[in-house]
Amino acid sequence: MGDSTRIDDLRRRVRQDPASIAFAQLAEEHRRAGRLQEAVHVCRAGLAHHPAYLSARVTLGRALVALGRDDEAQAELEYVLRAAPDNLLALRTLGEIQQRRRADAGGLVLAALEGWLARIVADRAVRAAGGM
Template structure:
């Protein structure tokens, strides 16, 4: 199955059940396929139903980071870390967002946190 076929399949599944946790798979696939705006929309809608889904917060942050929406990406990574403070990926990506925002001291702290967790 091609990525586009899988996107279509997941879109149909999500249309039939908007509260499905399949939103994460769809959002992540859209992000990896470069459909960043669509990924952000899907992930935000899904997180409204599943606000404790850490991986989805990280995926949302990644899509926002790719869109250079650094403040929004930072907020998504902080949501993930509020739920799972031991998540090294969220710490590393938070560091990237903070660095892009010129927050070097905070970025260094985030990178150090990531390193202590791997």
């Protein structure tokens, strides 16, 4: 069964029964196909009926990470880990968020250091020119 056919079948099942747990599969298929906003929408709608469905929360978290919405993703993944501390996919995805934040923080530190270095070089140039 092709991706499009599978998605259409799942979409039809969820449309016929909005409380169906098939929403989780549909959301995951959307996520895998790169339809991240659709995955988020389907997850949120389904989680309104099944708030404790942990694999759907992991799918939601992964879609949010892919969209760069790390704070929202972290909240979903932490919810999962409170209920299932050994959920490896939630742990790995949360680790990706932390790694990205460290990289971002490292970039900020590097930018700050480069700024300081530029000021020191400029100050030394002024002093060498007899400006101080």
